[in-house]
Amino acid sequence: MSVVIEYAPLLGRGLLTTLLITMLGIALTLVVAFAAGLARLSRFWLLRAPAYVFIEVFRGTSMIVQLFWFFYALPFLGIEFTPIAAAVLVLGLNEGAYAAEVVRGAIVTRPTGQTEACIALGLSPAQRMRRVLLPQAIPAMLPPFGNVFVDLLKATSLVSLVTIVDLTFTAQSIRNETGETTAIFTVILVMYFILAMALSLLTRWLEGRFAIDRSGRPALTKPVIGGQGAIPA
Amino acid sequence: MTNELSRRTALRGMGAVLVAAPLAGWLTACSTTEPGGSQAGTDEDVLARAREAGVLRVAIGNEPPYTKLETDGTVTGAEPDVLRAVAKRLGIDDIEGVQAPYESMIPGLKAGRWDVIAAGLFMKQSRCAEVSYTEPVIVSTESFGVPPGNPKGIETVQDVLDNPELKIAILPGGFEEGILTTAKVPTDQQVGVNDGRSGVEAVKAGRADAFFLPTLSLLALAEDDSGFDVTDVVADAPKTGSGAAFRTGDTTMVEEYNKELEAFKQTPEFADILDKWGFDAAAADGVTTEELCQNEG
């Protein structure tokens, strides 16, 4: 165990890399999720079709295959990224594809009454999406997003296989040096666990902040008349 | 309520843009100013670039005594130390080590992730076709790491061929894997392990009957670990050697490097470095890259 303490600075650096890739990955995931999710709901086939293909391809292939492809196959086509950029790109696109389905699902399951009311009030489709459907859909998206974020954190461990010095890579290095296999792997398992719990708590907090109804009752069962629906009474 | 919602939406939209814009900019910027450049980079690039940046990025395997990564990140070992000395003579201040598995060293070099390989990546036909090796610095022999007493009596590659039950641990993409494959040892007799430590553990756990690795690497691993023996030099494994390897396009760098290396070999410092790591400085005398590149595999 003392060995691990000796190598703590090295582990710290690996941890920072993991956190960096996670944060950037989450940012890219959100951008991709909304872009692709909304594109899937578009009236224009030219937006819907590419989004569909993108989502199916990235969800249908293994993330580790995508990582290796970006790192080793892409240079053959003349495109090179820095290791961290490539990793963030793959993680963001892959998890973004999953999150896009969450976005789409959350919007699609808003009660049709909302859409009908918007049409009745003469709101344009863009306004309908921006001011009515999306804000109501976001609270429903957060719990599954929480899962996506934790998945992304766990997926960062894969970048150790393409020689990015993250927490897992550092652990393997230390293990190679010292032979303290049990101690080092136990330590990083616990570290990942703590990070995952922290991410879950963060998402739980966000859910509370974005809830339409702060009183804690499910928003959709609120009375329309005299209540605070999207349409002023 | 509507006001609150649209403010929130607006804030969120702004947030997304604030995040997306610099991110997109950073990602695209990164791909165009990628220091490694493409395979077709002019050879002016690596020498001039390294001199300007003051640092040469080198791929290493962290397999003492060939290469070793210290806890503070500095890279040492026979080849890196020589590389550092020659680089200084070329006007490059220091070297920066990137640890990589052997099988990804050449692809990584070509993709510009590092500028040179100095990891004890032994010369052989297939590798020499992909990269430009400079003159050899170390010459090496192979051995087997076996359970104490060598119960299965594994001493040569022929022994492995004779007994199809034997499983030999090797590093994927390593020289030893090439030896076994060229000798037509079936793949189900080969067990891939990630690094030196895993190879030793595989033998001790019974997943493999022997670990095929350079003699000196096995001896270095045996220092911390008395649970396994190292056989004598394997007679029917080719003698091999290695030196720093650059991209084939970096011809100026290879020329200049060879000149300075030749001068450096005459100094006592060269012998000191090699002795420190257990190598014989004189062994590389008279051996050329051309010769070693004839190694099959």
Added chain:
Amino acid sequence: MIWSNEFALEILPVLLRGLWVTVQLTLLGFLISLVVGLVVAVVRFAKIPVLSQLCTLYVLFMRGTPLLVQAYFAFYVLPAYGVTLSSFATGVVVIGLNYSAYTAEVYRSGIEGVATGQWEAATALSLPPRSTWNRVVLPQAVRSVIPVLGNYLIQMFKDSAVLSAIGVIDLMRAANTLGSSSFRYLEPFTLAGLLFLIISYTASIGVKRLEHRYAPAH
């Protein structure tokens, strides 16, 4: 030419052999996750004093740590305690246990989705707990979550590629080895990606059909 069709055709048999290992790995791992997940879900639901808490911790831990690190742990640490399994066996066990945490959650939602009336009726008829579970609750619970389990099977199929890191000679490792021995990476990884895509896309269409068949009656 950047892409070589001859090379692609040449390596296809090797890739397909790797694919077969991937398929075996997935199916066996899935079997383990189905069984272990069910046990964990039932124990948690039954609220047995210590066991249920342990099961909850187990689920949280398996879901909160990366599969790769779990695989490394099982592969490198266990031999020190006398348990040495081959790469393949270790891979099957690790991915099976990892996904059992997910299937446990799926079963839980299925069990919770069984109408309380069913439980009450079972009590009214004095059915022993064993029969209540085996003949009333579980059949309904499991039927309702079959499509979701199907999705996890597909996910496991893709995740299994991670196990190449502990030496399983699956599709991923086959592609990697082909790339590193020939120095041509484009064909192996592209073909590997296509193989994954074809199989998981076809399977996901199959799962959608299952959804229709097993859709809970409204």
